[in-house]
Amino acid sequence: MLCASDVCRDRQMSLYVQKFGGTSVGTVERIQVVADKVAKFRNDGHDMVIVVSAMSGETNRLIGLANSMQETPDPRELDVLVSTGEQVTIALLCMALKERGVDARSYTGGQVSILTDNSHNKARIQEIGVENIRSDLDAGRVVVVAGFQGVDDQGNITTLGRGGSDTTGVALAAALKADECQIYTDVDGVYTTDPRVVDSARRLEKVTFEEMLEMASQGSKVLQIRSVEFAGKYNVPLRVLSSFVDGPGTLITLDEEGNAMEQPVVSGIAFNRDEAKVTVVGVPDTPGAAARVLSPIGGANIEVDVIVQNISEDNTTDITFTVHRNDVTKTQAVLQPVCEELGVRELKTDDKVAKISVVGVGMRSHAGVASTMFETLANENINIQMITTSEIKIAVIIDERYLELAVRALHSAFELSDA
Amino acid sequence: MLCASDVCRDRQMSLYVQKFGGTSVGTVERIQVVADKVAKFRNDGHDMVIVVSAMSGETNRLIGLANSMQETPDPRELDVLVSTGEQVTIALLCMALKERGVDARSYTGGQVSILTDNSHNKARIQEIGVENIRSDLDAGRVVVVAGFQGVDDQGNITTLGRGGSDTTGVALAAALKADECQIYTDVDGVYTTDPRVVDSARRLEKVTFEEMLEMASQGSKVLQIRSVEFAGKYNVPLRVLSSFVDGPGTLITLDEEGNAMEQPVVSGIAFNRDEAKVTVVGVPDTPGAAARVLSPIGGANIEVDVIVQNISEDNTTDITFTVHRNDVTKTQAVLQPVCEELGVRELKTDDKVAKISVVGVGMRSHAGVASTMFETLANENINIQMITTSEIKIAVIIDERYLELAVRALHSAFELSDA
Numbered sequence: 030m031l032c033a034s035d036v037c038r039d040r041q042m043s044l045y046v047q048k049f050g051g052t053s054v055g056t057v058e059r060i061q062v063v064a065d066k067v068a069k070f071r072n073d074g075h076d077m078v079i080v081v082s083a084m085s086g087e088t089n090r091l092i093g094l095a096n097s098m099q100e101t102p103d104p105r106e107l108d109v110l111v112s113t114g115e116q117v118t119i120a121l122l123c124m125a126l127k128e129r130g131v132d133a134r135s136y137t138g139g140q141v142s143i144l145t146d147n148s149h150n151k152a153r154i155q156e157i158g159v160e161n162i163r164s165d166l167d168a169g170r171v172v173v174v175a176g177f178q179g180v181d182d183q184g185n186i187t188t189l190g191r192g193g194s195d196t197t198g199v200a201l202a203a204a205l206k207a208d209e210c211q212i213y214t215d216v217d218g219v220y221t222t223d224p225r226v227v228d229s230a231r232r233l234e235k236v237t238f239e240e241m242l243e244m245a246s247q248g249s250k251v252l253q254i255r256s257v258e259f260a261g262k263y264n265v266p267l268r269v270l271s272s273f274v275d276g277p278g279t280l281i282t283l284d285e286e287g288n289a290m291e292q293p294v295v296s297g298i299a300f301n302r303d304e305a306k307v308t309v310v311g312v313p314d315t316p317g318a319a320a321r322v323l324s325p326i327g328g329a330n331i332e333v334d335v336i337v338q339n340i341s342e343d344n345t346t347d348i349t350f351t352v353h354r355n356d357v358t359k360t361q362a363v364l365q366p367v368c369e370e371l372g373v374r375e376l377k378t379d380d381k382v383a384k385i386s387v388v389g390v391g392m393r394s395h396a397g398v399a400s401t402m403f404e405t406l407a408n409e410n411i412n413i414q415m416i417t418t419s420e421i422k423i424a425v426i427i428d429e430r431y432l433e434l435a436v437r438a439l440h441s442a443f444e445l446s447d448a
Numbered sequence: 449m450l451c452a453s454d455v456c457r458d459r460q461m462s463l464y465v466q467k468f469g470g471t472s473v474g475t476v477e478r479i480q481v482v483a484d485k486v487a488k489f490r491n492d493g494h495d496m497v498i499v500v501s502a503m504s505g506e507t508n509r510l511i512g513l514a515n516s517m518q519e520t521p522d523p524r525e526l527d528v529l530v531s532t533g534e535q536v537t538i539a540l541l542c543m544a545l546k547e548r549g550v551d552a553r554s555y556t557g558g559q560v561s562i563l564t565d566n567s568h569n570k571a572r573i574q575e576i577g578v579e580n581i582r583s584d585l586d587a588g589r590v591v592v593v594a595g596f597q598g599v600d601d602q603g604n605i606t607t608l609g610r611g612g613s614d615t616t617g618v619a620l621a622a623a624l625k626a627d628e629c630q631i632y633t634d635v636d637g638v639y640t641t642d643p644r645v646v647d648s649a650r651r652l653e654k655v656t657f658e659e660m661l662e663m664a665s666q667g668s669k670v671l672q673i674r675s676v677e678f679a680g681k682y683n684v685p686l687r688v689l690s691s692f693v694d695g696p697g698t699l700i701t702l703d704e705e706g707n708a709m710e711q712p713v714v715s716g717i718a719f720n721r722d723e724a725k726v727t728v729v730g731v732p733d734t735p736g737a738a739a740r741v742l743s744p745i746g747g748a749n750i751e752v753d754v755i756v757q758n759i760s761e762d763n764t765t766d767i768t769f770t771v772h773r774n775d776v777t778k779t780q781a782v783l784q785p786v787c788e789e790l791g792v793r794e795l796k797t798d799d800k801v802a803k804i805s806v807v808g809v810g811m812r813s814h815a816g817v818a819s820t821m822f823e824t825l826a827n828e829n830i831n832i833q834m835i836t837t838s839e840i841k842i843a844v845i846i847d848e849r850y851l852e853l854a855v856r857a858l859h860s861a862f863e864l865s866d867a
Contacts, residue, residue: 057516091536097476098543106546109554110539113532117510120529124517127525135528139558140603184559 043208044076044166048176048198051085052215053272054118060084063213063272064125067171071131076166078205080176080198081122083114104149108178108188112138115175115194122173133171136161138178138186143197145179145187151330152179152187153255154196157204174201195256203263210265211278212252217271218279219244219251221445222298226436229446233279236296241267241281243388243422244299257281294398295389295443298436302429304334304351306382306414307360311345311374321367322348329363331356335384335417335426345374349415351426354380382414383432386424387439399423405442411435462627463495463585467595467617470504471634472691473537479503482632482691483544486590490550495585497624499595499617500541502533523568527597527607531557534594534613541592552590555580557597557605562616564598564606570749571598571606572674573615576623593620614675622682629684630697631671636690637698638663638670640864641717645855648865652698655715657686660700662807662841663718676700713817714808714862717855721848723753723770725801725833726779730764730793741767741786748782750775754803754836754845764793768834770845773799801833802851805843806858818842824861830854 047067054060063081071077083091091111095102102110119135126133138145141161145152162172176194179187189196195212202210217232219241224230236244238261242254251269260267260281270278312318319338326333336350352360357378368376392398402423406413411434415426427435440446466486473479482500490496502510510530514521521529538554545552557564560580564571581591595613598606608615614631621629636651638660643649655663657680664673670688679686679700689697731737738757745752755769771779776797787795811817821842825832830853834845846854859865 057513060517094476094536094540095543098479098540099547102543103546106539106542106554109542109556110536113535116532116535117513117529120525121513121517123525123528124514124521127522128518135525137528137605186556 042074042076044078044205045070045209045211046078046080046198046202046205046207047211047213048080048194049082049213049272050194050215051082051088053213054081054083054122055085057121059272060118060121061125064122064129064131066272067122068126068129068131071171077171078162078166078201078207079122079171079173080194080201081115081118081173082176082194083111084118087114087117105185108149108152108186112175112178112186112188115177119173119175123171126171126173131171132169133173134165135173135175137175138197139180139184141174141179141201143179143200145181145189147181147183147185147187148330149185149187151190152181154179154189154200157200159201159204162201162205189255193253193255195253196259199256199259199263199265199267202265203259207265209268210260211268211270212256213270213272214251215272216251216269217274217276218269219281220297222436222440223300226300226433227298227440227446230440231446233296234277235280235282237390238267238281238283239421240296240388240390243386243419244297252281294391295387295445296391297388297445298439298443299386299388300432300436301384301386302432303354304382304384304426305354305357305378305380306349306351306426307357307364308347308349308377308379309364309368309373309375310347310377311343312348312371313373314340314344314346318346318371319348321371322364323350325363325367326350326352326360329359331360331363335415335424337415337417351382351384351415381429382426383429384424384426385432385435385439386422387443388422390421392421392423401442402439405438406435409434409438461493461495463497463624464489465497465499465617465621465624465626465629466632467499467613467630468501468632468691469613469634470501470507472632473500473502473541474504476540478691479537479540480544483541483548483550485691486541487545487548487550490590496590497581497585497620497626498541498590498592499613499620500534500537500592501595501613502530503537506533506536524604527568527571527605531594531597531605531607534596538592538594545590545592550590551588552592553584554592554594556594557616558599558603560593560598560620562598562619564600564608566600566602566604566606567749568604568606570609571600573598573608573619576619578620578623581620581624608674612672612674614672615678618675618678618682618684618686621684622678626684628687629679630687630689631675632689632691633670634691635670635688636693636695637688638700639716641855641859642719645719645852646717646859646865649859650865652715653696654699654701656809657700657702658840659715659807659809660686662805662838663716671700713810714806714864715810716807716864717858717862718805718807719851719855720803720805721851722773723801723803723845724773724776724797724799725768725770725845726776726783727766727768727796727798728783728787728792728794729766729796730762731767731790732792733759733763733765737765737790738767740790741783742769744782744786745769745771745779748778750779750782754834754843756834756836770801770803770834800848801845802848803843803845804851804854804858805841806862807841809840811840811842820861821858824857825854828853828857 123133144156176197220230267281334351411431542552542554563575595616639649686700753770830850
């Protein structure tokens with residue numbers, strides 16, 4: 030029925046990819062609310078592709094089962110196990126849609142197919158086949174896709190890692206050239222900072238991909254970082270909305286050059302309590318030393334965030350970096366042989382640190398953000414342990430005890446509140 | 449490593465397909481018991497393919513979710529949903545095996561691939577690809593396959609219907625030319641009749657496929673009928689054993705001609721409370737009338753068991769047949785238009801009936817089984833409503849209130865007890 034859908038397009042109908050996270054599909058009743066919402070869009074004539082996560086709690090239940098079987102669950106089998114979570118949701122949502130008279134068809138990651146590399150538990154999407162989805166859309170069906178999962182080229186089930194359903198949504202939107210990718214979540218948009226920490230935090234109407242990337246990677250839990258990268262790369266308009274409260278949410282789009290001067294200097298304050306600091310003390314200061322320390326970390330699939338190298342007086346150097354707190358033990362194990370080989374003095378770790386970032390595209394054309402940030406922290410007597418910067422972000426590592434104090438002080442210093 | 453496995457075969461190692469049902473894998477602890485059992489076989493040098501069901505209760509939980517979404521759940525989506533049950537078990541069992549140092553790999557029905565027709569919820573296996581499994585076996589891995597499921601030629605997930613995991617096991621054993629297909633269950637073998645009804649029921653060392661087929665189809669719940677058909681057709685030695693109690697179980701094999709005379713006349717008494725009787729009264733007695741009544745039933749995928757046609761005086765005939773009790777409403781709906789078209793007098797149903805069968809290959813060469821059966825029931829004042837016979841079986845339909853009385857009387861009349 031190409032014809033029919035062409036008519037639709039003539040009438041200014043849109044193709045939306047909507048992603049509903051675990052909380053939004055957490056119970057039978059909530060799945061029915063999602064079905065109502067989707068049915069309404071479909072009945073308005075829009076083409077709809079829905080990406081869903083596992084019902085909240087389900088992934089943890091499955092991981093609990095895995096842990097009761099094997100101390101470190103086999104990565105391949107863990108993917109076979111946890112991917113069932115989304116498979117349950119796609120079937121239930123399709124049933125709910127059909128009950129509402131809306132034709133729908135479910136797809137697992139493999140059925141789409143969403144082809145990934147074979148890095149189990151942390152796979153990356155390589156290619157998406159959209160032929161099946163296109164023909165279902167043309168036949169007037171709502172397509173419901175399991176988020177978070179794919180298959181490698183051997184047909185093994187893979188998962189994209191936690192939060193990967195956002196990435197599935199954006200990748201599908203890009204592949205299908207959707208008009209908008211709408212991420213439904215339990216918050217009603219992106220805020221200047223976490224409203225649980227700062228009462229007067231304000232919802233942003235719009236942020237740029239770059240800002241969102243910095244916000245997400247610095248720990249704003251609203252969107253998964255890779256989904257924002259994807260959206261930016263393929264210029265997929267991304268909207269964050271609430272599943273529970275109607276509202277426009279926050280639109281994430283390209284930074285339109287002309288508007289740069291009108292942007293506020295700082296858009297938001299992001300923070301992250303999940304990091305741990307690792308310091309390799311007394312590395313011989315020879316070319317390649319940093320690489321020899323950091324390559325095995327990457328090789329072990331441990332993500333490194335901030336890296337700082339200080340010069341010492343005695344021909345040695347200290348290399349400090351941060352990893353996720355869950356990766357500290359693994360990092361130590363990976364570094365031990367390297368440290369012995371290099372003859373370093375000491376390997377220190379500290380998981381009582383937090384990171385705070387000040388983010389804003391306006392920073393590009395404004396000096397003084399760094400000095401305002403450092404002065405504000407100094408006034409509160411908060412010691413800065415590490416500093417890292419990008420074009421649109423300044424981040425510091427501090428003692429985690431001062432995190433909330435620092436966020437509130439910075440939010441106020443950069444005048445981000447509602448009033 | 450073809451070489452290595454050839455050596456194994458020289459040493460009289462066997463290839464076993466073992467199937468563990470929902471009760472056997474019902475908890476984390478029971479999966480660990482299964483892993484211990486499988487590891488022992490593997491460590492003895494046998495090649496092992498394991499077929500598992502969903503953890504007991506899981507399928508019902510999923511069906512409950514489906515029913516809360518849609519009054520009559522969409523068949524395709526129901527398969528997507530319930531197939532997750534076995535997918536969870538295969539992953540958990542592989543983890544448990546790996547924890548025991550046994551290399552293992554899981555396969556969903558689609559990954560094998562187990563190709564079926566597209567009759568959702570009741571699919572039939574058409575073809576099994578064993579290449580992947582072979583290469584894993586050659587590499588020394590235990591292969592763990594999700595029972596009960598497959599894919600159609602479009603890649604849609606299908607399920608074989610309840611009990612279909614037995615069929616998966618036997619079909620895999622046939623495709624792999626396994627030495628034995630061992631069905632682990634919660635009973636320790638096939639009995640002369642249900643021990644819950646007759647205390648003195650006796651475990652059979654051996655039964656023939658034909659006998660087992662009659663027993664299974666008559667309601668002995670030990671094995672799913674299609675699995676026995678499969679096993680007989682491809683001559684796969686089938687053994688029923690207990691997951692919980694060690695013992696030889698019951699071996700189901702070909703009837704060796706020479707031994708027929710040594711077989712007991714009757715091997716067992718099977719019965720079934722799941723049937724309902726449907727009578728179409730006053731069908732015009734013209735050629736093709738029976739077909740016109742029964743074809744739509746088959747077309748609606750309703751299984752008909754006993755069929756009896758009586759001649760009436762007035763150029764009409766009564767056609768009586770039995771279907772599963774769950775299918776009575778559907779049967780009435782399907783027959784209504786046909787009855788009107790044919791101008792039949794009445795459509796009657798009765799779901800308060802039960803079927804009892806006396807089964808034995810020995811019957812072929814012994815007269816008198818029928819008369820013993822009918823006399824025994826007459827002595828108990830039990831009225832026979834329908835009779836149907838095969839070479840090795842005589843079955844009757846009676847009022848379900850007399851079922852237990854009838855089974856006990858027949859078990860005793862055919863001297864099936866232990867003593």
